Amino acid sequence: MSLTGLFLCSFLIVHMSGNLALLKSDGGQAFNEYAKFMTTFPPIKVMSYFTYALILLHIVQGLAIWLKNKSARPVKYAARSKGKNGSWASRNMAILGIVILFFLILHLKSFWFEMKFGSIPYVDYGGGKIKNLYEIVVTAFKQPWYVGIYLIALLAIALHLIHGFQSAFQSLGVNHSKYTPIIKILGYIFAIGVPLGFAIQPLYVLLFL
Numbered sequence: 001m002s003l004t005g006l007f008l009c010s011f012l013i014v015h016m017s018g019n020l021a022l023l024k025s026d027g028g029q030a031f032n033e034y035a036k037f038m039t040t041f042p043p044i045k046v047m048s049y050f051t052y053a054l055i056l057l058h059i060v061q062g063l064a065i066w067l068k069n070k071s072a073r074p075v076k077y078a079a080r081s082k083g084k085n086g087s088w089a090s091r092n093m094a095i096l097g098i099v100i101l102f103f104l105i106l107h108l109k110s111f112w113f114e115m116k117f118g119s120i121p122y123v124d125y126g127g128g129k130i131k132n133l134y135e136i137v138v139t140a141f142k143q144p145w146y147v148g149i150y151l152i153a154l155l156a157i158a159l160h161l162i163h164g165f166q167s168a169f170q171s172l173g174v175n176h177s178k179y180t181p182i183i184k185i186l187g188y189i190f191a192i193g194v195p196l197g198f199a200i201q202p203l204y205v206l207l208f209l
């Protein structure tokens, strides 16, 4: 679970950084060219299939751990003392995971499915016709309720990552008086920075386009 989680973390960094092309005031050219590259360049396509497989594997691993923990402690703790039983996020990783899963289904239906199977309009910037995914994304992010769902999901992602990032290193046996505090700080920067980078995108479209 640590390895699939850490791979998905690297996916999030690439996905968030690439999507920042949305913020360019060029009528969507940079974003559409990036989307075309990501969906047609063969090595990236292979990585995409690998990503889908690891998302599914991560879900199955999470469910297995959740069921195991549940059967190990069928009766809930009578009382929770702060700090002793772990943080709220660490105790609710499965619930956070389910929120993220619902978000992912909505997200993939809105953009990924449209890009692959929908009838997206085409645009030509001088180098031939390409799909205008930018138009689809901007139309979606102009709806406040849709952006609201994204912000709630990104909060769940931040909480999931705050615990998940450092827990992954711990599970891999990285427990060192010198490195563990550094991993903790990096974990916080990652878990807050990446969702913030994602959140800027729908908010920018909603408020400034």
Ligand code: HEM
Pocket (backbone or CB within 6 Å): 015, 019, 022, 035, 038, 039, 047, 048, 049, 051, 100, 104, 107, 108, 111, 112, 113, 115, 116, 133, 137, 150, 157, 198, 199, 201, 202
């Ligand atoms: C909030 C800003 C986000 C934007 C603007 C965005 C945009 C997009 C777009 C346009 C696609 C379709 C592109 C394609 O077909 O390759 C896509 C695919 C995808 N998105 Fe996002 N996304 C955002 C956040 C997220 C988050 C937070 C996650 C994960 C928790 C995520 C996971 C995915 C996955 C797994 C795919 C499929 C990738 C692939 O086919 O390789 N996205 N996203």
